[in-house]
Structure formats: structure tokens, C-alpha cells
Amino acid sequence: MAEALLPVMLRIAGKRCVVVGGGEVAAQKVRQLLECGADILIVSPALNDELQTLARQGRICWLPQPYDPAALNGAFLVFACTDDNEVNRRVFADCQARQIWCNVVDVPELCSFFMPSILRRGDLVIAVSTSGNSPAFARQVRLFLEGIVGDEFGRLVALLGELKDAMRQTLPTFEQRRKFIERVWQSEIWAHLQESDGDAARQCLRQCLTAVAQRDARDGETQGCEG
Template identity: 70%
Template sequence: MAEWLPTTTSINRDGYQPRHRTVGAAMVVMAMAERLLPVMLKVQGKRCVVIGGGEVAAQKVQQLLECGAEVVIVSPQVNDELKALAQRGQVCWLPQPYEASVLDGAFLVFACTDDNAVNRQVFADCQARRLWCNVADVPDLCSFFMPSILRRGELVIAVSTSGNSPAFARQVRLFLENLFSNEIGALTSLLGELKDEIRQKLPSIPARRRFVQRVWESEIWRHLRDGNLHAARETLRACLTMTATQQGSGDEAEKDNEDGV
């Protein structure tokens, strides 16, 4: 794997600041791409419209169903997978060509047809209605991108190339799958069980970070690999008690300067 050296910047006569990194003897120049805001959306019970009935549409539909969305498929024809979902009542299939009215009440919209004109029309209609829209494989017609997802229980890791190469995002996700075992998902759930207690006993962010590091370096991984959740919980509580008794006076000063848990 190439070793990336520190980024340097320079300003050309047009005021543009290209970023470039030196890799061996080669200079790689990277355009100042639009920076995206990663978010985790709650779509439970939300109307999500998928335009199209092929394999790509089916992938989007499955992802939405996994998150509890109410999925509406709009396409004169759909593949067998989508047809089976409709027959089981898991999705609503409108067997018709696209028209703007199908967007009424939508939370998210996905255009997955093989007709560029239809995809562009869907995006334009969404723009007019201020709806989030994703047009498959056309980054310029997307107000959001779908990352490649790695799930380990309640731990979710999303990998995105900002629309540059979904295939590469998938490759990175496959690499990460070898790094994160199922035990990390179990630990995430255990931390969720104690979330309120952790916040009560460790009111400062620095203390919570020390707690998590102590847990990370503990014997909890062995207990999780053995399937011994009782021992894992006891280890978690021991780490919590130890961290709570070692809180410093400086922690409170940092409490109001940091966000999150």
C-alpha cells in the first residue's frame, strides 16, 4: 500500500487551490471535490419511492426494507425478486410508467431505470419538490449517495467514494469485513444496554473516552468470542467503575466544549 505524504497546497493565478500528494516519484493532483456530510437517516415507516424494476432497483429496495421503510416501486415491469415482494405485501408496486404524482409524500427517491430521460425527469421533479433523490450511477443527478455498508450487529460502517467509484467503495468494505468480527457488534449492543448508566457515572466526554479505551484493551473480547455475555457485562461494569473513580477535575472543564457521547 502506498505511503501518503502530507498534503501541500498552492494557489494558481485563478485562485484555485489544488491538493497534491507525493507518492514515490509521482505527483497526484486531486480536485477540490465537494465535501459531503455523512448522516444516518431514520427511514422507519417513511415512504421511499424506487423508480425502476431491475437488479439495481431490487438492491435499493432490499436496503430500504432492512431499515423498515415503506417502499413504493414504480415500473411497468419488475423482476421476479420484486414481484415476489409485492405478492407478499412487503412493498407497494405501481405497474405504470413514471409520473411526478408518485413522488407525493416521499421521503427518499431512487431512480434506477435504464432510460436517461426518465432518470433526469425524476431528478428534476425531486429538485422542484425539495426531495432527496439518488439516480443510480449518475453522481451529478444525486442529492445523496448510498454508501457500501458493513454491519456488525448495531455497529454500522458506511464507506463512500462520493460517487467516484461505488465498486471501489465495495472493495474497501470487503477489506474492512476482515478487520471487524462479530464480537464488535456484540460489544456495541452491550454498550447500548449501559448507555444511561455510563452517562450518569461519566458526565464528561474525556472520561467516557477513557472508559471506552479501557474496555477496548480489556479481556472482554475473549468473553465475547466464547459467547460468555455475563462475563462480558461484568468486565464492562468493572471498567465503568474503575473509570468513574478516577475522574479528574479537568474533565468537567472539557464537558461543555465537546459534543456527543
């Protein structure tokens, strides 16, 4: 069994992320980074058509030269995506010396972090990782989950975000909020979400919130009368 890894969600908007390489694998990493608002520098003598277009649009910065350690200055994350193993190893070693997180694609022993296979439904993000053992299997699990977790899950997360402040005021403890989510999960809200009926879904959430708050209030009164 591989060493235990700590799953985290990173805020990288506006942070410098360096991608070394200019082919399809590099383009895949760039697409993921763009989704998160990263400040992307790509280092490669040449780029594929997709990356050239992004560079012309000003969505990424392109340093048209072979890898140089100076490109790592100010980097938060680094991805080594070249087809030259020696270059990839140098990138990783330089990152280690600078204490920068680095991912050398498909070389687990040269990674300080792994990129999971990601399923997004709005603000709901499900990340699947095999700890570097088999990215292809992680992808297959993600495809399986895509058939189970539909867009309605993302809609529910968005509505819960709208209700977050009221929920914390009405249900101040984690246990109360857990009961609320369990009640929501078993409610008729899913039908409203699948029909994209936001008003009905909001009303259902408010009813669940009120029901849990009232039940806890009654339980508290009962306990206060005991003895």
C-alpha cells in the same frame, strides 16, 4: 477533489421511499430500504422475480405503470434505477423541483445524496463512500473491513447500549466516557465477546466503569488537596 459531503444516518422507518425501476439495481435498493423499515413504493411497468415476490407478500407497494411525477407525492427519498437515461433525468428534475432527495444510480451529477457501501455488525454500521467517484472501490474497502470487524464488535455495541444509562450517570462528562471506552478497548472483553460469553463481557464492562469512576474520584481528591 469532489465537494465535501456531510455523512448522516437517517431514520426512515415508516417514511415513503420511492424506487423507480423494476430490475436488479432497484431490487438492491429495496433490500436496503426494507432493512430500515421504509414504506416503499416501486414504480415500474414490470418487476423482476424478487420484487414480484415482495409485492405479493405486501412488503412493498407496486405501481405497475411508467414513471409519473404524481408518484413522488409524499416521498422522503427517491431512487431512479431505470435503464432509460431520459426517465432518470426527469425523476431527478421533478425531485429537485419538490425539494426531495434523489439518487440516480451511477450518475453522480444527478444525485442529491449517495448511498455508501454498508457493513453492519448489529447496531454498528460502517459506511464507506467515495463521494460518487467509484462505488466499486467503496465496495472493495467494505469487503476489506469485513475481514477486520467481526461480529464481536456488534455484540460490544449492544452491551454498551444496555449500560448506556448507568454509564452516563457514573461518568457524566464526555472525557470520562472516552477514558472508559479506551479502557474497554484494551481490556480482555474481546475474548469474552468472541466466545459469545455475554455474562463475562458484562462483568468486564462493569469493572472498567468502576475503575474509571474511582480513578477520577481519586484524581479529584488529589487536586482538592493541592495548595
